[in-house]
Amino acid sequence: MIRKEAIKIISENIGKNPIVSANGFMSRDLFEVNDKESNFYMIGSMGLASSIGLGIALKNPKKRVFVFDGDGNILMNLGSLVTIGSMVPKNLVHIVFDNSSHESTGGQPTQSSIIAIDKIAKSTNYIVFRTSSKKGLQKILKQIIKKSGPILVLVKINKSNRVSKRVSFTPIQIKNRFMKAIQ
Amino acid sequence: MNEKVQRRIFHYLKKNKIENFIGVPDSTLKHFIDECQKNNRIIISTREEEAIGIATGMTLSKSSSLVFMQNAGFANSISTITSLVQLYEIPLIFLIGWRGYLSDDAPEHLKIGKIQLDLLKIIGLKSKIITEKNWKTSCDWAFKQIKEKKPCVLVIRRMFHD
Numbered sequence: 001m002i003r004k005e006a007i008k009i010i011s012e013n014i015g016k017n018p019i020v021s022a023n024g025f026m027s028r029d030l031f032e033v034n035d036k037e038s039n040f041y042m043i044g045s046m047g048l049a050s051s052i053g054l055g056i057a058l059k060n061p062k063k064r065v066f067v068f069d070g071d072g073n074i075l076m077n078l079g080s081l082v083t084i085g086s087m088v089p090k091n092l093v094h095i096v097f098d099n100s101s102h103e104s105t106g107g108q109p110t111q112s113s114i115i116a117i118d119k120i121a122k123s124t125n126y127i128v129f130r131t132s133s134k135k136g137l138q139k140i141l142k143q144i145i146k147k148s149g150p151i152l153v154l155v156k157i158n159k160s161n162r163v164s165k166r167v168s169f170t171p172i173q174i175k176n177r178f179m180k181a182i183q
Numbered sequence: 184m185n186e187k188v189q190r191r192i193f194h195y196l197k198k199n200k201i202e203n204f205i206g207v208p209d210s211t212l213k214h215f216i217d218e219c220q221k222n223n224r225i226i227i228s229t230r231e232e233e234a235i236g237i238a239t240g241m242t243l244s245k246s247s248s249l250v251f252m253q254n255a256g257f258a259n260s261i262s263t264i265t266s267l268v269q270l271y272e273i274p275l276i277f278l279i280g281w282r283g284y285l286s287d288d289a290p291e292h293l294k295i296g297k298i299q300l301d302l303l304k305i306i307g308l309k310s311k312i313i314t315e316k317n318w319k320t321s322c323d324w325a326f327k328q329i330k331e332k333k334p335c336v337l338v339i340r341r342m343f344h345d
Contacts, residue, residue: 020240040243044266048236051228055240055248079229083237087226171271179243 001134002160003097004029007068009134010095011036013141014066018056018182021068022049024104026097028164030068037181041167041174047076050084050094057089057149060182064091071098071112078120085124090148094126099157107159118154125150132156184339188315189214195319196249197224199326201276203241205234206251211280211341216251231256232263239273247329251278254299254338255292264334265306274329277308277336284340303336310336 003025011019011034020040021027027041040056042049053067074080074096084092100113118128127147129140137155144151167174193204193215204219205226219225228234231252238248252260257279268275282288283296295302303310309328313321321337328335 042267044270045232045236045263048232048239048263048267051233051236052240052243055237055242056244057240058237059241059244059246077230077233077236080233080236083226083228083233175243175271175273179245182244 001132001137001155001157002162003099003157004033004160004162004164005134006097006137006155006157008033009137010066010068010141013138014064016181017064017066018060018178019066019068020049020053020056022046022070022073024070025164026068026070026073027167031167032164037177040178041169043167043171047073047080049073050080051077053092053094054080054084054087054089056182057092058087061091063182064093065089067092067094069094069096071096071100071110071117072102074117075110075112081121081124081126084150085121085126088125089150092149092151093144094121094150094152096152096154097157098154099159101159103159118152121152121154126152128152128154130154130156184313184315184342186214188318190218192313192318192322193218193222195322196276197222199322200247201249202246203238203248204251205238205248206278207231207234207253207256209251209253209256209280210345211253211282211339212251212278215278231260235260235263235268235275238275239267239271242273242275247274249276249278253280254282254295257299258295258302261302261306264308268334269307272332273334274332275334276325276329277334279336279338281338281340285342285344288341288344299338308334308336310338313337313339
């Protein structure tokens, strides 16, 4: 399974719930596969998708807030796992698409092949799921509906050579339509 | 800045609909931070960039936020400020404790302390030095800035040694 396939399965499953997607290929893939007004494409500030997602989750307790993170991204902000785990946002679902590489910058390795990110998350009080198949992912999406967060789903993905187009909205447009969508 | 004014600033901000106070502690701001804690309005993050991310998420949800930090943490945050806060025009108020304002402050603060105001200027972030005399008008200025969707900075100078 490549990231784009995993993104498609999840984003089509969760309706209009807000998604904060990490910079680089993550946001580009989400934009190409399933653009929605409730997608916040974080095009810069690498590492911070889960922090932005936490802020949204705390202020929108009736919505399920999804973070589409990468392994390289969350490894830049591991403190975020500690903060999220201690604040216990019940409505936060943190998906980490893990290909053990910085794919957006040329596929250089991360250390997630040696240190398991889901194990770190578990020790910071997340409820953790892990899969590397489409079937497994679909099953997890059903399982988490009734679970209380913070939830982390680690989706092991393969690298891909297909590069999605850039997000064509300006940052201000991304912000404005997102704010309207989550009102 | 004295304890009484720091505590009053918190209540003035709160009265003016600043709902969230997020950041990394700084001794220059300790009475302000203590008041945030007493009033249960605080999130202490692991790094300053993280605080800016959380505050951004809250502001996107129409809940106004202030991010507090020491200027060392401001230096950490410059890329986040330019590629998130300024890029998306997120109206946050930053409250920054200025270490290295005094030229005989601890050595680790001197280099950044010396260029603090230039750093703000060069990234185009509007700021005011907030004092025991001008704090109210400076806060009013900040409210006006965020109403116009502009992030802004209030700086408190470190005037003491410990």
